[in-house]
Amino acid sequence: MEKVSTKLKNMTDTNLLLTITIVVFILMYIGAVLFQGKGFTKPQAFFNILNNNAALIILSCGMSIVMITGGIDISVGGVTALVSMCCAVYLDYHNGNVAVSMLIALLIGLAYGLVQGFLVAYLDIQPFIVSLAGMFFARGMTTIVNTNPFNVENADFVALKETRIIIPGMGSVNKLGKYVDAYVEIGVVIALIVVIAMFILLRWTKLGRSFYAVGGNKQSALMLGINVKRTKFLSHMICSTLAGIGGYVYFLHVGSGAATHAQGAEMNAIASSIIGGTMLTGGVGNIIGTFFGVLSLSTIKDIVSSAGLDQAWWTGITIAAMLCIFLVIQSVVMARKKRAIRK
Amino acid sequence: MGNQALLSLKGIYKGFPGVKALQNVDFQLQSGEIHALMGENGAGKSTLIKVLTGVYTKDEGEIFLEGQEVSIRSPQDAQHLGISTVYQEITLCPNLSVAENMYIGRSDDMLQNWKKMNEGATKMLESLDIPAKATQQLGSCSIAVQQMVAIARAVDMDCKVLILDEPTSSLDDQEVQKLFKLMKELRGRGVGIIFVTHFLDQVYEVCDKITVLRDGKLVGEYEIKELPRLQLVSKMLGKELDDLSDIKSSDASGETAKQGEVLFEAEGLSSTEGIKPFDFYIRKGEVNGFTGLLGSGRSECVRAIFGADRVVSGSMKKNGKTIKINKPIDAMKNGIGYLPEDRKIDGIIGDLSVRENIILALQVMKGFFKPFTKAQANAFADEYIKTLSIKTASADTPIKSLSGGNQQKCILARWLLTHPDYLILDEPTRGIDVGTKVDIQKLVLKLASEGMSVTFISSETDEMLRTCSRMIVMRDRKVVGELTGEDLTQNKIMSTIAGGEAKS
Numbered sequence: 001m002e003k004v005s006t007k008l009k010n011m012t013d014t015n016l017l018l019t020i021t022i023v024v025f026i027l028m029y030i031g032a033v034l035f036q037g038k039g040f041t042k043p044q045a046f047f048n049i050l051n052n053n054a055a056l057i058i059l060s061c062g063m064s065i066v067m068i069t070g071g072i073d074i075s076v077g078g079v080t081a082l083v084s085m086c087c088a089v090y091l092d093y094h095n096g097n098v099a100v101s102m103l104i105a106l107l108i109g110l111a112y113g114l115v116q117g118f119l120v121a122y123l124d125i126q127p128f129i130v131s132l133a134g135m136f137f138a139r140g141m142t143t144i145v146n147t148n149p150f151n152v153e154n155a156d157f158v159a160l161k162e163t164r165i166i167i168p169g170m171g172s173v174n175k176l177g178k179y180v181d182a183y184v185e186i187g188v189v190i191a192l193i194v195v196i197a198m199f200i201l202l203r204w205t206k207l208g209r210s211f212y213a214v215g216g217n218k219q220s221a222l223m224l225g226i227n228v229k230r231t232k233f234l235s236h237m238i239c240s241t242l243a244g245i246g247g248y249v250y251f252l253h254v255g256s257g258a259a260t261h262a263q264g265a266e267m268n269a270i271a272s273s274i275i276g277g278t279m280l281t282g283g284v285g286n287i288i289g290t291f292f293g294v295l296s297l298s299t300i301k302d303i304v305s306s307a308g309l310d311q312a313w314w315t316g317i318t319i320a321a322m323l324c325i326f327l328v329i330q331s332v333v334m335a336r337k338k339r340a341i342r343k
Numbered sequence: 344m345g346n347q348a349l350l351s352l353k354g355i356y357k358g359f360p361g362v363k364a365l366q367n368v369d370f371q372l373q374s375g376e377i378h379a380l381m382g383e384n385g386a387g388k389s390t391l392i393k394v395l396t397g398v399y400t401k402d403e404g405e406i407f408l409e410g411q412e413v414s415i416r417s418p419q420d421a422q423h424l425g426i427s428t429v430y431q432e433i434t435l436c437p438n439l440s441v442a443e444n445m446y447i448g449r450s451d452d453m454l455q456n457w458k459k460m461n462e463g464a465t466k467m468l469e470s471l472d473i474p475a476k477a478t479q480q481l482g483s484c485s486i487a488v489q490q491m492v493a494i495a496r497a498v499d500m501d502c503k504v505l506i507l508d509e510p511t512s513s514l515d516d517q518e519v520q521k522l523f524k525l526m527k528e529l530r531g532r533g534v535g536i537i538f539v540t541h542f543l544d545q546v547y548e549v550c551d552k553i554t555v556l557r558d559g560k561l562v563g564e565y566e567i568k569e570l571p572r573l574q575l576v577s578k579m580l581g582k583e584l585d586d587l588s589d590i591k592s593s594d595a596s597g598e599t600a601k602q603g604e605v606l607f608e609a610e611g612l613s614s615t616e617g618i619k620p621f622d623f624y625i626r627k628g629e630v631n632g633f634t635g636l637l638g639s640g641r642s643e644c645v646r647a648i649f650g651a652d653r654v655v656s657g658s659m660k661k662n663g664k665t666i667k668i669n670k671p672i673d674a675m676k677n678g679i680g681y682l683p684e685d686r687k688i689d690g691i692i693g694d695l696s697v698r699e700n701i702i703l704a705l706q707v708m709k710g711f712f713k714p715f716t717k718a719q720a721n722a723f724a725d726e727y728i729k730t731l732s733i734k735t736a737s738a739d740t741p742i743k744s745l746s747g748g749n750q751q752k753c754i755l756a757r758w759l760l761t762h763p764d765y766l767i768l769d770e771p772t773r774g775i776d777v778g779t780k781v782d783i784q785k786l787v788l789k790l791a792s793e794g795m796s797v798t799f800i801s802s803e804t805d806e807m808l809r810t811c812s813r814m815i816v817m818r819d820r821k822v823v824g825e826l827t828g829e830d831l832t833q834n835k836i837m838s839t840i841a842g843g844e845a846k847s
Contacts, residue, residue, distance in 0.1 A: 215438070
């Protein structure tokens with residue numbers, strides 16, 4: 001017991017919360033396999049979680065970075081919808097080029113980051129208010145660009161959307177006795193690259209460490225010689241750019257434009273970050289944790305739906321319960337750690 | 344200017360609207376010395392520090408570092424020049440590791456080299472004998488160690504001047520000793536240290552020189568050996584030792600109370616705010632007071648009595664019966680009233696009317712679900728507005744639009760309304776005009792003559808001498824003496840505050 005408490009004491013808050021997240025995810029997945037039966041044992045079940053949530057993973061990475069810096073950005077869902085719609089309209093109505101549509105997505109994200117970052121960092125406006133306005137603006141703009149939802153039929157785009165990356169050796173035999181390869185979509189590859197890139201950014205660059213410092217204590221960070229304003233600005237820049245990329249990955253997954261796309265995605269991103277051990281108060285968090293946070297959130301959703309409780313409210317209630325349990329576990333562990341330190 | 348002076352300030356002026364915070368202040372620091380900067384609150388210590396660290400810009404004057412004139416416009420400027428400051432509040436990031444806190448924000452490299460950083464930090468921590476691991480999260484270190492890490496950061500940046508702004512106020516004795524050891528070590532390396540503190544004992548333990556400021560002006564610079572404590576205190580307070588004009592002018596309250604029975608008694612009381620356990624009693628109809636320099640624990644004592652801070656040990660008796668006070672409401676139910684030190688934060692509720700502010704305490708005691716009728720409330724308010732002659736347009740006026748003195752009277756009315764038999768007044772005369780000050784003092788004496796016991800605290804010793812018949816003297820969060828009768832003089836108080844050598 002003593003050994004455990006000293007170990008606990010020497011762990012950083014970030015690593016401690018990360019450990020909790022990973023342990024809980026593994027337990028949950030084992031639980032899902034045990035109680036929900038065969039479906040979860042197939043590798044493809046896991047890959048489908050990735051396929052369906054690649055966009056959310058990217059959005060959550062950005063969200064974690066702003067949250068670590070002590071801010072929040074609730075515009076990412078709106079940006080996703082806006083990106084989908086703009087790209088859809090460009091590809092189908094203007095017979096556009098796929099590469100250019102990617103550029104459009106990136107530019108929308110960059111523009112959002114520029115404006116929101118400027119307002120938050122240099123004019124010192126609450127990030128919640130700024131991104132709330134950003135969210136309304138994005139949703140409004142989406143409808144202005146095109147009111148009706150529609151599926152994209154651009155041939156190049158559809159080909160890209162249908163591209164499947166086969167994972168060798170992970171396939172399974174289906175009901176008809178035929179061997180089916182396991183696959184992931186392109187979006188998953190992008191998401192994994194983003195996760196790795198953001199992990200490196202947070203761990204091994206001065207900028208990444210500045211995010212933590214500013215989130216930990218703004219005043220101290222200033223005294224330590226960090227450019228607090230620039231750091232905050234860049235955190236929003238990264239988050240919104242990732243929202244642009246995530247938006248395109250979402251678009252690639254659903255293949256349509258609609259004003260109602262990614263409804264509540266920002267809340268899922270916040271929930272994933274929190275489950276992943278990022279604290280709303282800032283200064284604590286980890287991208288790997290966020291990645292597992294997204295997986296946990298979607299595993300829970302899958303468990304709920306495969307248990308036949310497919311209605312939206314059941315999902316909502318389970319997610320709420322899970323968030324509560326997570327926050328309680330986190331605060332209990334943190335309190336224990338504080339007590340251990342005091343001794 | 345001494346040719347080897349490390350840092351020298353000449354003729355510094357700094358004003359704020361309506362206040363001259365610093366007037367023609369000179370200051371000199373040699374390398375390898377620990378220099379205490381002393382003065383009461385408002386003397387200009389912190390303004391001087393802030394000018395030196397670039398938080399404020401000076402209005403006039405020159406700053407020389409190693410003989411060369413420098414201009415300091417921001418904390419970063421100061422850091423680059425080798426002037427580092429460790430504040431009372433830790434200005435590090437608790438969520439980062441010890442090593443990161445020592446190195447972050449210091450270079451423009453893109454990448455973070457953890458290995459190199461941890462090695463450098465470990466070396467520095469070892470050489471300064473700081474009991475922390477480089478990879479440990481800062482928040483898991485004790486406050487003292489955090490402070491030392493801040494110092495280690497400063498040392499690692501090759502600082503020439505290290506400013507310690509009240510670093511010891513949240514440390515316990517052992518931690519203070521560790522800090523002192525570190526300070527002496529740095530002195531040996533030739534660093535000039537400016538040490539700001541309220542604790543006299545600490546000054547005499549580590550410092551080489553003292554510079555005293557008072558009311559924004561330089562009083563003088565002294566070698567520590569040439570300035571006995573008593574003189575230091577008198578220089579800080581600005582009272583000459585042989586100033587006899589301050590003899591107690593009114594002895595109205597005095598003698599009658601001496602025989603009264605003990606109303607309230609406390610034994611071995613101490614709170615989480617770090618005061619040493621103290622005993623205390625007050626008789627019926629007596630006015631007594633706590634005195635001592637700022638930060639000596641005056642307010643903490645009465646806050647412990649009232650239950651405003653968490654009491655950790657000790658027992659209390661009222662009228663011979665043991666009582667338990669865990670929170671203010673317990674004290675109120677036992678007939679104890681407390682007028683807090685900071686009127687704006689702990690006292691008034693600015694947006695409520697004068698009437699509501701006055702009946703607040705009584706309402707709390709009665710319970711919020713049994714409100715007074717409007718007529719009752721008005722009657723209470725009008726009564727006290729009249730007896731205390733509170734100048735207000737009406738009882739409905741929001742209290743924040745009243746002057747400081749009148750606000751204070753309202754708070755006083757709030758407590759008088761609960762008819763306490765023991766009233767604690769913590770700095771009731773601070774920041775109000777002279778007329779009201781006199782009113783309040785008179786009121787205190789009148790209440791005492793009617794049988795109420797009052798504890799009166801004020802930074803102005805004159806006021807206390809006029810009102811109190813017994814004074815408890817505090818130093819460094821300890822009760823160090825008690826003065827009554829003929830001993831109640833300015834000189835005696837000062838010598839008791841200075842302690843130690845005055846007796847010998």
